[in-house]
Amino acid sequence: MPPSIHPVDLIIALREKHLTPAIVFLTSRRACDEAMQAFDHSHILLPPSRQQAIATVLEKVIAQYPSIAEHPLIPTVQRIGVAAHHAGHLPSWKIAVEELMRHGCLDAVFATTTLAAGVDFPARTVIITQSSIRKSRDFMDLTIGEVQQIAGRAGRRGKDLVGFAIVTPSPYIDLNVLTKGFTGHPEAINSQFLISYPMVLNLLKAHPLDQIQPILAKSFAQFQLNQRAEVLERKLDDLRDQMEPFGPRVCTDWITEWQTFDQVRRQKSHRAPVRRHEPPEVAARFHFLTPGRVVGFARGRGVVLRQYRSKGQKSPMITALRQGGGITESPASTVTEVSDRILDCVDAPVYPWCTPESVEELLQHLEELPTRLPELPILIPKDNEPIPDAVVQTLGDFACPTCPSRSACQRDYPLASKLRQEQHRHLKSIQALRTSLWHRFQEKIDVLQQFGYLTPTAHLTEDGEWARLIRIDHSLLITELLRADAFNGADPAMLAAVMSSIAHDDDRPGAFPRVSSGLASLLGQVRKLAASLSPHEDPPLLRADIAAVTERWIGDPSLTWIGLCKNTTMAEGDIYRLLARTLEFLSQLHTLKGTHPGLADSASRAIAALRRGVLEELP
Amino acid sequence: MTTEELEQLLVQQPIALLHRLARGRVQRHFRAGKRRLIEVLLRHSAENRAGFESDLLTLIGERQTRPAPPPQQTPAARKPKPSAPPRRAPHKPVEPESQEPAITLSSWLEGLGVPPSKTFVPDAWQDDAIAKLREGDVVVSVPTGSGKTYVAVEAARRAIAENRTVIYTSPLKALSNTKYTEFSKIFGADQVGILTGDRRDNGQAPLLIMTTEILRNLLYDAGGGEIDVRLDTLGLVILDESQYIADPERGVVWEETIIFCPSQARLLLLSASIGNPHDIAEWLTSIRPTPCHLIRHSTRTVPLRAGYLHPNGKLTPLFRTVGIPHGHPGHLHPEAKRLFLQYEDETLPSGRRR
Numbered sequence: 001m002p003p004s005i006h007p008v009d010l011i012i013a014l015r016e017k018h019l020t021p022a023i024v025f026l027t028s029r030r031a032c033d034e035a036m037q038a039f040d041h042s043h044i045l046l047p048p049s050r051q052q053a054i055a056t057v058l059e060k061v062i063a064q065y066p067s068i069a070e071h072p073l074i075p076t077v078q079r080i081g082v083a084a085h086h087a088g089h090l091p092s093w094k095i096a097v098e099e100l101m102r103h104g105c106l107d108a109v110f111a112t113t114t115l116a117a118g119v120d121f122p123a124r125t126v127i128i129t130q131s132s133i134r135k136s137r138d139f140m141d142l143t144i145g146e147v148q149q150i151a152g153r154a155g156r157r158g159k160d161l162v163g164f165a166i167v168t169p170s171p172y173i174d175l176n177v178l179t180k181g182f183t184g185h186p187e188a189i190n191s192q193f194l195i196s197y198p199m200v201l202n203l204l205k206a207h208p209l210d211q212i213q214p215i216l217a218k219s220f221a222q223f224q225l226n227q228r229a230e231v232l233e234r235k236l237d238d239l240r241d242q243m244e245p246f247g248p249r250v251c252t253d254w255i256t257e258w259q260t261f262d263q264v265r266r267q268k269s270h271r272a273p274v275r276r277h278e279p280p281e282v283a284a285r286f287h288f289l290t291p292g293r294v295v296g297f298a299r300g301r302g303v304v305l306r307q308y309r310s311k312g313q314k315s316p317m318i319t320a321l322r323q324g325g326g327i328t329e330s331p332a333s334t335v336t337e338v339s340d341r342i343l344d345c346v347d348a349p350v351y352p353w354c355t356p357e358s359v360e361e362l363l364q365h366l367e368e369l370p371t372r373l374p375e376l377p378i379l380i381p382k383d384n385e386p387i388p389d390a391v392v393q394t395l396g397d398f399a400c401p402t403c404p405s406r407s408a409c410q411r412d413y414p415l416a417s418k419l420r421q422e423q424h425r426h427l428k429s430i431q432a433l434r435t436s437l438w439h440r441f442q443e444k445i446d447v448l449q450q451f452g453y454l455t456p457t458a459h460l461t462e463d464g465e466w467a468r469l470i471r472i473d474h475s476l477l478i479t480e481l482l483r484a485d486a487f488n489g490a491d492p493a494m495l496a497a498v499m500s501s502i503a504h505d506d507d508r509p510g511a512f513p514r515v516s517s518g519l520a521s522l523l524g525q526v527r528k529l530a531a532s533l534s535p536h537e538d539p540p541l542l543r544a545d546i547a548a549v550t551e552r553w554i555g556d557p558s559l560t561w562i563g564l565c566k567n568t569t570m571a572e573g574d575i576y577r578l579l580a581r582t583l584e585f586l587s588q589l590h591t592l593k594g595t596h597p598g599l600a601d602s603a604s605r606a607i608a609a610l611r612r613g614v615l616e617e618l619p
Numbered sequence: 620m621t622t623e624e625l626e627q628l629l630v631q632q633p634i635a636l637l638h639r640l641a642r643g644r645v646q647r648h649f650r651a652g653k654r655r656l657i658e659v660l661l662r663h664s665a666e667n668r669a670g671f672e673s674d675l676l677t678l679i680g681e682r683q684t685r686p687a688p689p690p691q692q693t694p695a696a697r698k699p700k701p702s703a704p705p706r707r708a709p710h711k712p713v714e715p716e717s718q719e720p721a722i723t724l725s726s727w728l729e730g731l732g733v734p735p736s737k738t739f740v741p742d743a744w745q746d747d748a749i750a751k752l753r754e755g756d757v758v759v760s761v762p763t764g765s766g767k768t769y770v771a772v773e774a775a776r777r778a779i780a781e782n783r784t785v786i787y788t789s790p791l792k793a794l795s796n797t798k799y800t801e802f803s804k805i806f807g808a809d810q811v812g813i814l815t816g817d818r819r820d821n822g823q824a825p826l827l828i829m830t831t832e833i834l835r836n837l838l839y840d841a842g843g844g845e846i847d848v849r850l851d852t853l854g855l856v857i858l859d860e861s862q863y864i865a866d867p868e869r870g871v872v873w874e875e876t877i878i879f880c881p882s883q884a885r886l887l888l889l890s891a892s893i894g895n896p897h898d899i900a901e902w903l904t905s906i907r908p909t910p911c912h913l914i915r916h917s918t919r920t921v922p923l924r925a926g927y928l929h930p931n932g933k934l935t936p937l938f939r940t941v942g943i944p945h946g947h948p949g950h951l952h953p954e955a956k957r958l959f960l961q962y963e964d965e966t967l968p969s970g971r972r973r
Contacts, residue, residue: 155921162731
């Protein structure tokens with residue numbers, strides 16, 4: 001059995017059960033195109049009357065948008081009554097397909113899920129073949145809201161009594177995701193309040209700094225943060241109730257009082273600790289008792305051959321070569337003196353722990369040593385942070401030992417201190433929830449001040465006044481480019497090319513048409529600047545092949561759309577979107593006529609050169 | 620209704636309905652018993668009484684329209700082993716309320732067809748939305764394809780009749796263009812204008828269509844008087860597909876637009892079904908001069924049925940019931956379940972069988 005149903009079989013099955021027209025959602029653009037190819041040699045033709053109807057509608061659309069007259073899918077659409085509709089197509093083609101659907105001419109449209117969110121064309125049936133969707137770079141399971149959005153395309157008001165959402169399995173489908181999506185309640189939506197540089201500039205243009213916080217407080221983001229803060233506040237109220245019995249006693253703040261007293265009491269009892277294993281000076285010395293170290297014992301000297309910890313007690317031990325040639329095992333504490341001298345010693349894995357030759361040598365060296373050796377200065381760490389003596393001494397000043405509520409304090413202290421800690425934690429989180437937006441805003445202000453768009457009093461500088469008009473992604477990079485005069489002397493084609501490489505955020509691989517040397521060096525500069533701005537703004541992809549496409553289109557007015565498409569592996573729809581987005585960026589630059597007349601002029605010439613062919617015919 | 624009436628009403632409802640009501644409102648509601656649940660719900664309802672009551676009434680309404688389940692049959696509770704070859708009709712352990720026999724394909728396909736054409740009668744919620752717009756802002760959250768556009772058109776028509784300007788925004792340029800064509804047909808070409816990043820037609824028309832970003836920019840520039848669109852006569856702002864407020868990159872634009880929307884203009888937010896429309900309504904009430912009404916329902920105008928199509932061309936219903944069993948993702952049709960298990964057995968590499 002095939003892993004998924006063949007498109008031709010699918011259409012046959014749908015026609016047989018009268019479930020057409022249908023929208024078939026497929027995982028990728030390629031899957032849509034392949035599904036269309038599957039009909040190349042099939043014979044499930046439409047009756048001539050319906051073929052005629054399709055031709056009539058198509059003719060009308062082609063009259064408006066001549067660019068699709070030669071579209072390779074037209075024959076299949078006419079013969080079979082199926083079409084593909086995805087982001088790789090030109091908008092004019094998509095309009096044609098939508099128009100055909102609206103007239104009820106088609107039996108099926110193969111589409112990607114972007115259609116579910118985009119245009120509005122319903123059908124009687126929706127076929128779902130996937131349970132996940134590509135988001136940025138990963139495949140994610142469809143959310144309940146998305147499943148319902150997709151399934152919601154089924155059933156046309158006034159044209160159908162019922163709509164059908166039909167699941168057909170393909171590899172990697174998870175039926176659970178889909179059944180949950182059909183039957184579930186859509187997810188709650190959450191605010192995504194992104195504070196951008198243009199937003200900060202525009203807000204500060206219209207409002208003084210001290211009015212900003214109330215404005216931010218009006219956002220849905222703050223509303224939702226407040227909701228979370230309210231939950232915490234309710235918890236805080238509960239805690240307050242629970243703290244009721246632990247109110248003021250003999251002393252008002254008995255919890256702190258008891259805490260200090262308790263601590264001091266403990267410390268006091270630790271003053272003369274019983275050290276079972278190693279006193280601190282032994283522990284400190286043990287680090288230095290490495291092979292070759294000359295040490296002094298109560299009687300005579302020795303050289304350390306190895307150090308280890310005894311098996312049972314784990315107490316520090318050393319093996320030493322004593323004067324006279326004896327090799328002894330002794331606790332590290334028997335060392336009375338650690339000298340500042342290390343003799344050469346070749347380690348060995350077995351007794352006597354060094355090579356026989358080096359034993360000889362060591363003995364000899366040991367005899368030759370002078371009687372007085374400098375001692376190694378070893379810092380002995382103090383006990384872990386004892387309470388300052390001053391406090392300890394005042395232990396007698398605590399009222400607790402004789403206090404009438406002593407037993408109550410002792411009993412309640414663990415619970416009360418836990419509750420109080422929780423209270424503090426909640427208070428801190430509430431504080432953070434209430435002020436986080438403002439802090440994020442202030443961070444942006446700091447950056448803008450650092451770059452000189454804002455004065456230290458948070459007013460717009462001369463640069464800030466025009467920079468606030470650039471309200472697109474990567475605005476900081478663009479305004480910095482303008483300040484660096486990067487486009488000085490650049491021709492419209494180069495300006496548009498750089499803008500398009502900033503605007504493009506898709507990492508689908510592309511071919512590499514040639515970039516002119518001027519553009520290449522300009523792009524290099526832009527990349528350097530973008531990298532230096534990366535702590536403040538995510539750098540764009542700045543792909544050279546994208547820039548080249550735009551440069552070719554503007555630089556060569558005789559280039560046709562088909563010719564441009566042949567230059568690259570990008571899909572038509574992607575090229576169109578790229579150029580349309582570039583237009584948008586350029587028209588933002590055009591708004592700077594007042595301050596940057598040269599640039600605005602360059603931008604408007606680029607816009608004029610861009611807008612031809614397919615780009616002109618579309619709305 | 621008063622709190623006591625509300626409590627009475629809640630007491631009368633089955634616990635399942637209360638749990639559905641509590642979803643998204645109360646954390647860990649499934650832990651609570653009925654009395655506790657009612658208590659918590661009442662406490663919660665204090666914040667957004669209107670939204671709460673409307674949700675409750677919708678749920679009660681839905682319940683009443685649902686047919687009563689037929690008498691129970693003896694439960695068949697033998698679970699087939701997944702590795703065993705599937706039998707013709709495997710018995711599944713099922714929850715008590717789905718004891719009714721699974722429907723057949725023919726009854727599932729029943730009702731397929733074209734409804735007799737009749738004069739368009741707006742649904743109650745559509746009238747309600749338009750009426751409520753007189754009193755204040757309105758948030759509409761209804762399933763895809765319910766007829767949100769009708770509300771937008773009617774609301775726009777009324778505002779234009781009062782000599783007010785209307786702005787309609789959509790998240791995508793393509794959608795704006797479609798709506799421009801559609802509205803031009805309804806209102807006449809001279810009444811409709813469009814503003815997008817690179818297109819500007821008839822900017823002085825009473826009904827302006829634009830992308831939300833453009834409206835945001837207009838509102839920013841309005842302070843400096845740098846725009847050629849008059850905002851003082853603005854009477855209505857329609858934000859279509861406003862569930863985009865949760866878009867990771869562009870969501871903030873919707874928030875900015877709503878925050879800076881002139882106070883004399885009414886806001887109409889149209890959104891697909893979302894989980895927390897009451898939050899949006901509550902938010903609007905808190906920041907706008909007039910209270911915001913929430914119009915919400917989850918029944919589709921054209922009922923939806925789910926099916927399963929096997930790669931060999933065999934079609935079966937996906938669920939045991941004709942419609943979609945809301946809240947019961949486990950009520951699969953036995954045939955669909957069998958076919959899907961078979962499909963998984965055949966496609967998963969051996970050793971990875973579930």
